[in-house]
Amino acid sequence: MRPQDSSFWWSVTGEWVEEPNNRRGGFSGVQRVVLPQSGECYYVKRQRNHLFRSVRYPTGRPTLLREWQSMRFCQSIGVPTAPLVFFDMQKGKEGWESILVTRDLQGYVSLDRAYVEKLWSCQQRAEALRTVAGALISLHRAHRKHGHLYPKEVFVNMSGERPAVAIVDWELSRSRLTAAQAAQPDVRRLLKSLLKVGMTQDELHLFFEEYRASGISLPAMPQLGA
Known part of the structure; x- marks a missing residue:
């Protein structure tokens, strides 16, 4: 699998930056992933059943959706963020899961x-x-x-x-x-x-x-x- 493939980011594992935050049957945490072939570093934020609710989404959606939307908005107005690489969310038997991938801020x-x-x-x-x-x-x-x-x-x-x-x-x-x-x-x-x-x-x-x-x-x- 290559980093361009969505299945790569769903399955790749790395070192937890800090202990995942567990609450109400869900969790949220960030893993640092270094690709062995290129040495490139990425941060993969993972969540399960960390949800927000709104008029548009009364039954809830992953809070990472909000973060991704906010970062996309920042890109549109020229406010610099960590480089966005990938976002996805899916609902399975255990509830909503989501991932947000950004590139390492090397030199910052x-x-x-x-x-x-x-x-x-x-x-x-x-x-x-x-x-x-x-x-x-x-x-x-x-x-x-x-x-x-x-x-x-x-x-x-x-x-x-x-x-x-x-x-x-x-x-x-x-x-x-x-x-x-x-x-x-x-x-x-x-x-x-x-x-x-x-x-x-x-x-x-x-x-x-x-x-x-x-x-x-x-x-x-x-x-x-x-």
Whole structure:
């Protein structure tokens, strides 16, 4: 079987990134899969009976469907995510099963790791934050919130002429009526977490300036140590 075949992704196995989350007769977990022939690395998120319900799907559908749809939406508006490779879902005797496959973000590091391990210079941190703000502004202008935006969900690659960003974990992404309603909870959560790992007041001000220039209103800036 080849990676292009859907049966390959359903049957392939790998190392669990962390222990699967079991609840109410279902489970959700992510496996890291390295192809022996090419060395390419993929992340395969698997779920069974992890469902959401809506007006359209009153009997439930896999929550991975929402994550896949959110990532497809992000692609359509130019918001960078981990590269999508494959999605599928099927209903069997044990209920709904679904898989979502993304390619490894080689060369990227999370904002959390970059700050905690002090991987970047002050200038690099400023460049990274501007790029992150630009990606999020595109998302929020589309009246879409991420819904779980912490520094560990934001990845940056500093190896090129300009920083490249990828945002992961889109399962809780939702639409909102206005750009401000989409932006405020995401930005508040992200910046509050960054302040705890070393974000400076100047960097905080830089981030807010990017949003001010975009025309999206935010609440007052948090303070160091708040």
